Amino acid sequence: MAEMTAIERVNKHVNLEKPDRVGIAPMGEFYYASLVKGITLADMLMDPWKADQAFEAGFKQHGGFDMAEVGFLLAMYMNPIPDQFSTYYVDWHLPGREFPPNTEPNLNERAKEDPLMTEADYDLLLKEGFHRFFTFERAGLADLAKLATVTPQTADIVRKWYEQYHVPTMIDSSMNEPLSTLARLRGTTNFLLDLRRCPDKVLAVLDILCDGLIASGLALAEMAHSRTLILGAVNGSADFVSQAMFEKFQLPFLVRAANAAVAAGYRLQYHFDTDWTPRLESLKALPPKSGFLHLDERTDIVQAKKVLGDHLCLQGNLKPSQLRFGKVVEIENEVKRIIDNCGGNGGLIISAELTMDSKFELVDAMVQTTKKYGAY
C-alpha cells in the first residue's frame, strides 16, 4: 500500500478503516524538553512556541509521529475554563511557580480539611449557576495575562502542523465532563464522600457544570481554531467508584459533552487514565468513530479492542515506567503484542504517556517498531 500522510492515516484509523500502517503518537509534552538544550519545563509552560520547538525537535529526532501534541497549554494549564486541568481553578503545582523549573506539574489532591470548594458551596452553585465556578481562582494576574497570547499562538501552531507538515493534532483544546472538575475542587476524598452523603445535590451541580463546560469549551476551541479536543475522565473509573455510581454521576455527562463536541465538528481524544476495563461496554454510549480512546496500562487494551473495536479507535498503552526503566527488546515485544492483538484492520494508534525522564532509545524503539511491524 502506498505511504499515506499522517492526516490520511489518522483519518482512516478514526474511521476504523485500514490505512498503510498502525499509527504512532506518544503523549507527554515534557519529554521533548529533555531533547532540546536550553528549554526548561517552565519555559514550555510560559511560551507555546518554545513548547512547539521542543516537540518539533522530538518529532524530527524520532523520524516523525502521526499526531502533533501542540495545544497542551491551552487544553490544560492556561485554560481559562473552570475545569479539571486549569491551573486557574485547580491546585496544580507548576515548574517555575511552585516547583523548580524542571519539575513536572503535579496535582495537589487537597487534604480533606482544606478543599478549594466547601460543602456549603454546593448550595451557592445551585442558586447562582455556572458563573459561580469562576470564583474558585488560584492563578495570579500574570498567569491570566498569558491567556491573551496563548490562544492565537495555539491557533498558529495548529495551522502549521496541518498545513506545513500534514500532521493532525492530538490535542489542541479541551472539552470536559463535570465529575472530574468537581472532584478536583472538592478534593478526591470529600467528593467521594459527597457521592454518598448528598448525591442529589452533587447530581444537580454536575448538571449545571456540564452545560457550562460545554459552552465555554466550544467557545475556547473556536477561538483557538482547534480541531481535536481532549475529554478526560479519571474519577469514574473502576479504581474509584462502582459501576452504578459511574452510570449515575459520570456516564450521562460524558456522553452529553462528547455529543456536543462532535456536533460542533470536533474530533475527541478520550483520555481515560486508570482502569476502565469493567466500563468498556458502557463506553459504547460515546459517539462512534468520534476520535480515539487513549488508555494507560491499567486498562486491558486487548479487551478494549474486543469490546470497542467496531466503535472507537484505540490509543495506547505502553507503561510510562517501561519507557524509563525497561529494555529495548521489552518495548519491541510489547508493541508487537499490542499490534498483534489490537491492530486488526485499523483503529489503533500506539502511544504512551512519556515523562521528562523517558529514555530516548526506548521511546525510539516504540516508534520504529510500530512503523516497521505495524505495516498492513
Add this chain to the structure above:
Amino acid sequence: MTNLQTITDLFVNMDEGGTMTAVQARLAAGDKASAIFGALSQGMNVVGKKYGEHEYFLADLVMAAEIFQESMKLLEPAMLKEGGPEKKVVGRMVIGTIQGDLHDIGKNIFVALARNAGFVVNDLGIDVAPAKLLEAVKHDNASVLGMSGIMTMSLDPMAETVKLLKGAGLRSKVKVIIGGLPVDERWRELVGADAASNDAYKGLQIIQSWMEGK
C-alpha cells in the same frame, strides 16, 4: 434491638447514619466501648476484603474510613474510662508521599487500614524529603517505612531514602514498602524496597505478614 453484629452489618453496608446511631445506642445500653470497637474493626476487615475482591471501590474505602473515624470520636473517651488492656500495637510505621509528588489518596487509605489493624502510623503527608523520612524512622523507632508516588520521577527519591536507611545502619531493622498505581516489581528492585503494591488492602496484608514473622 441493635446488637454488635448489627453494627458490623451497618458499617459494611456503608450506612453512616445507621452505624453512628447504633454505636451511640450500644454505648447508652452499657456495652463496653472496646466491644463496639471490635465490631467496627470486624466491619473494616470485611470492607477491606471486599475491596480486594473488586466488590468495593475506593469510594467505599473512603466512606468506611470516615465512619470508622467518626465512631472513634464517640468510643475513645469511653475506652479511656474503661481502662483495661491497651490496644495491642502491631507495629510502628512511618509513611509519606515522596518528594516531588503530591498524590495522596491511596496513601491515606493505606494509613486508615493500617491504623485499624493496630499499626501506629506517623503520616508525614505529601512531598516528603528522604532525610525527613529517615529522621522520623529513627525518632519513632519504626519497623516499617512506606513511600508512595505515582510519577516515574518518584523513584529516585525513594531509592535515595533506602540508601539513607542503609547509611544509617537501619536497613536490616526496617522493612520498606512502596505504593502507588504504577509501582511494580521493577520499581521495587530499583528502589531496593522489600515490597511494592498498588492496592492498599494487599499492602496491608504484606506489612501484617512482616509483623507476624517478627
